[in-house]
Structures are given as C-alpha cells and as structure tokens.
Amino acid sequence: MKKLYEFLEERGISPTIQRLKILKYIEENLKHPTVDMIYQEISKEIPTLSKTTIYNTMNLFVEKGIVSELCVGEGEVRYEINLAPHAHFRCTECGNIFDVELDLKIFKIKKVDGNQIMHTSVYFTGKCSECLKKKGMINE
Amino acid sequence: MKKLYEFLEERGISPTIQRLKILKYIEENLKHPTVDMIYQEISKEIPTLSKTTIYNTMNLFVEKGIVSELCVGEGEVRYEINLAPHAHFRCTECGNIFDVELDLKIFKIKKVDGNQIMHTSVYFTGKCSECLKKKGMINE
DNA sequence: TTTCATATTTGAACCCTTTACAAATTAATT
C-alpha cells in the first residue's frame, strides 16, 4: 500500500483512501472492470463511496496515463492498468474479455493518410474457447 | 429507388418507406452516421418518423448483414454499409471519422488463443490532417 | 371489396451510463 501511495504522489495525485483502493483494485484485478464493478467492490470497504468518485478518479487516472479506457463494442467503458499495447477479445456469450498478446505491427503505425495517430485500438469479438466447449456439449 | 426496393425484398425485408429512405441514406452517406444523424435527416421527409423506427431498422439491417455497427470509442453507435473489412480513424478535434484502407493481415485472423473470432475491429484516434493544419496556423 | 390477421410504426415510459453541480467533508496553509 505504501508503494501505491508513493506511486500516486510521484504523479502529483493526492493519495486519498478512495484513490488508493481504486488503484489497488485495478492493479490486482485484470478483468477490465467497468465503473460499476469497481463501485460494487470498493463500496464494501467504503460504504459511503459515491459512484461519482469512481468516475472522477478514473478520468483523473486516464489523464495522468495510469490507466487506459477500453471500448470493446458494449455500452460502457472498461479500464485497465496501462501496459504495452495489446488487443482484446470479447466473448459474446459470456461477456468475458481477454487480453490478446499478439505482436501486431499495427500498434507501431504512427501516421495514416496524413492523420496523426495518438492511440490504436484492436479488439475481436466471437466465442471464447470455454463457451465453444460448453456449446458443443449442450446443443451442437 | 427500385433497386433498393428489390435489394430489401431479396433479403426478406418488407420495403417500407422508412426502411427505403434509411437504406438510401446510409448508402449515399458514407460518414458513418449515428441514429440521431439519420433521424435528423429523414424526419425532414417523414415528419412523423420515430427514433424507435431508426433503432429497429438499424438492428434489423445489422442482423441481415446489410450494415455494420461501428464503435470508435465514443458513447454512441455508428453505422456503415457493409463493405470489405477496413479500419477507421477518428479525429479527436473535429470528430470526423475516416475509412482507413490498409491491407491488414489482422482481418484474416479467425482464431486466437482458442477463441473463435467473428468480428475484428480496428480504429485509430488522433488528429486528422485538416486539424493539424489548422492547429499549426493558430497556435503552434 | 370487405374482413381479418399480421407486420410495422409510433410515442411514451423507462433503463443505464455518464456528467454537472452544489453542499458537505476532508486536507492543507497561514
């Protein structure tokens, strides 16, 4: 926890309890949580927690480059700790989202048609191996 | 218009005025419109038009494979006529969305980590050439 | 044509995610 405290301070962010718990959560939980998932979990420890705080904090973390937003074709935004660029796979059956560690040259493209690329997003949708297995047993 | 009529009939879709106008619009308008953009335009011709009809129709067209949904990291869904897979570039300054016709091998991947890929999405965000030009004149 | 059944459209209510904002709380400064 001390480490997280320093981590925030180094980036000019006052390390409040809320921010520390949120940071801890997204660091440990690599399941690309939504605001609601974060809220459900942390409000167990901080019962007075407000969802607005999560929104504020996530926006702050994004600005500071600590986390990145994830859009995989659902209605809501997901978050993950900022790591090396990678792709994602969303299963349309179970909703799970997996990291895809392909070494894609596409992440190295910095300019296209004269447009300057700041961020590149790659995601797949389909059926994950688990759901394929289950489906195969039940009805195919 | 006769062509569009037949186009829908061939796919088992009753060609109502609403559907014809919507299809015509997304066929002619390649700017990846949102539901609201479609609504604003077509309600000029059909004043009684309901937004629900647009939602219904777009979902129907997606099911039938006529159009595809587009998610480029905003809050809302965009649509485009179904063409060969391609990437998109969204300018964070002006909001414009451009097709990117790179021949990416990524669109050919059908399986990753045992997961079966049904759809692949690739989009870039950044500043488009137009906005870079303008910015350069004004403050850089 | 008239009738009946079916499909489509419409509009209002509603759900959900996200933002706005002001009051309350907490932390930092003097």
Next chain:
DNA sequence: AATTAATTTGTAAAGGGTTCAAATATGAAA
C-alpha cells in the same frame, strides 16, 4: 484556530438505447 483549497458525496439531469402497448399500415382470405 481559522481560512482556504481540494476532494468526496448525492442528487439531478443529460444522452443513448430499449420496452411496450396503442395506432397504423400491409397483406391474405373470403
């Protein structure tokens, strides 16, 4: 201790999208 600034909270509200029942249009059968 007092004042100021930063953060959190909660309510309201905005915006996209869905649900659902009533109204309308369409198509088939008589």
